[in-house]
Amino acid sequence: MSRSAITPDVRKPRADAQRNRERIVAVAREAFMQHGTEASLDDIARRAGVGAGTLYRHFPTREALIECVYHTEVEKLAAAGTHLQGTMPPLEALRAWMLLFIDYVAGKLLILPALDAVPGGSARLIEGSRGPIYGAFLHLIRHAIESGDLLQEVDPNDMARALIGTFHTTAMPGWEASARRIVDLLIAGARSPVQAPQQVSAGKKGAPSRKSARR
Amino acid sequence: MSRSAITPDVRKPRADAQRNRERIVAVAREAFMQHGTEASLDDIARRAGVGAGTLYRHFPTREALIECVYHTEVEKLAAAGTHLQGTMPPLEALRAWMLLFIDYVAGKLLILPALDAVPGGSARLIEGSRGPIYGAFLHLIRHAIESGDLLQEVDPNDMARALIGTFHTTAMPGWEASARRIVDLLIAGARSPVQAPQQVSAGKKGAPSRKSARR
């Protein structure tokens, strides 16, 4: 029984290493906010008072660093989501959380550029890790569906993607207000039985197999 | 044929220059599709059979090149939009075009990474130039609103942003199908008078000034 039963592999996480790691992440966060995710890694290392080698041992690639910074931030938001769920009716909680998400992005509590920087885009960050945010979000949506406030056919993933997508327009002037309206648009869409517009007779080209399954 | 009469200043756009420029753009398009917009510029120059200097004279920055490639592509799609508008009822045309947009992205007829690469993101590419795509889109939406198929309150920009956002999830498994569903979600949302969910009594924190203007 080397270590205490579980994870008997690693010997111990040395103290200074831990400290360095944290400083790097902290400095990186600032740097990413200031110069975007293109910020010089060597520079980050320097400012964190460590050598380049140290930085690269902790975070082999730039993406690893970005991802770490990002996940650190994300936990706050996820926690908020959990809280909302306990204190509001389902649909309202969902909406409130989506708007809160926007607030986080707007207030730089969530580093936005990170969403673009990882290969595979925001997708991997959010979904790949099945991270706290995504989990919280799915939960809220499922809840709203179960309560009957949203249509059964609604795919939680769709809502998630649409919301995430919203954050890619932050360069536009009124993005925040727009994002909020889009949230309402999505929720409204997810409530009303989707009437196929007029009647979509005209055969689209590229899309052969659209299930007409909607009542 | 702008020349004759107008713009008497410039001497003439030398023939080889024009040729080179075109080759660079063509090669760049391939490169961007293969390696993303991070592709080496010197390498592009080499493959296009020109020197680095030549490339940089034509396109002082990477973004300039990306933008040029992008705009070249975009015209096709915009043209399609114009066509649809003439042959379908407004709302249907809008939906068809949004789906067509997705097809373009899916089929690599529109270079996707380009949307992420320009500082300011897709926003500047699409909106900044008030390019053909954006114009076509706004037109389709306005048409649908005028015909009464969409609610008056709907902001065309919102729809545009939401659609664009959709393309930032292409790394996810079922993105294309999801994107199509999101289109329907948006359209449905834009048709039904937005009932404030339940009743949004609970004061949200970050959003003070949401106009309750909806009936």
Next chain:
DNA sequence: AGCTAATACGGAGACAGTCTCCACTTGTGG
């Protein structure tokens, strides 16, 4: 056609950032 000045070319090289390697230092368990 022939001339010539404006225009464009291309690649060498200065510079900047990434990432590896390894001799050296430091914290920790015994």
Next chain:
DNA sequence: CCACAAGTGGAGACTGTCTCCGTATTAGCT
């Protein structure tokens, strides 16, 4: 308190960006 694994840092190889300028090409004039 000591030995040694864990951790460090920075020199340097490498890769890509971008500029500068001597040389080549061409449009417009005669």
